[in-house]
Amino acid sequence: MDLKLIPISLVLFRFLISPFLLWDAWDGKTTIWFLVGFVAAFISDILDGIIARRLDVSTANLRQADSWADVCLFSSVFVSAWLSYRDILIAxxxxxxxxxxxxxxxxxxxxxxxxxxxxYHTYSAKLWGITLFIAIVALFGFNxxxxxxxxxxxxxxxxxxxxxxxxxxxxxxxxxxxxxxxxxxxxxxxxxxxx
Structure with a gap:
């Protein structure tokens, strides 16, 4: 496998895992696989940028695809939270x-x-990503x-x-x-x- 394909493969993984997260929450409950999938997607988000910069393939198109993959992932997580934890979110x-x-x-x-x-992939975006990760694990793992x-x-x-x-x-x-x-x-x- 061409190493330069790793960053786009990690971005693609986030696009592909998102509907499965939503599917897991569709009945209003999530399983341990939701958290496993989300953690894997979050790690892929960290690694794709690092690897892209190391391999010198961090193009505008790749970075934009990365942003769209994040939108897809976190939109799926938000809808999943609404399906599974509506009362908490309303509160x-x-x-x-x-x-x-x-x-x-x-x-x-x-x-x-x-x-x-x-x-932009700002420092504040990275900080928000960390706080989102903590909030999502707290919600889906510990209610x-x-x-x-x-x-x-x-x-x-x-x-x-x-x-x-x-x-x-x-x-x-x-x-x-x-x-x-x-x-x-x-x-x-x-x-x-x-x-």
Missing amino acids: EKLPLFIVIFAQLLWWIVNLIKYGKPAS YAGITLWLTCIVGTIHSIEEILMTLLLPVWTHDVLSIFHALNLRQEFLKKTT
Whole structure:
């Protein structure tokens, strides 16, 4: 197997596992296989970027596919949570509404400006991913959604605000911009080139 195919295979794995997670939760209950599949998908998300950079195959198309795989995975997890833990989610609706609103605003801003979602892979996105992992394991493994859910919603909202500001700052679609400070530097470089 060509080693350069490993990152795209890991991205493809997340696309393929997502419907199986949803299928496991369809009856309103999940099995241990849900958590096993989710943990494997989460590890694949960590590894695909690392391996892509090491093999020098971290292209814009791969990074965008990675972002879409994340959307597919976490959308499946959210629907699965709604099917299996609706009462818990309703009890914690305030932080969920805030983070969902921030994400919808993120989508709208990016689609208006670039015609497609951003693919920044910021530090805040990585932090949000860690808090999401903890919240999902707490919910599906221990039926708990208190502090862990609030924490992931707070981090997710901050992340969305940062990336909205980055989109407003950056004149053209750019992938792998690690923070708003990196976006400011890129904006200055772009302005220097155009003047």
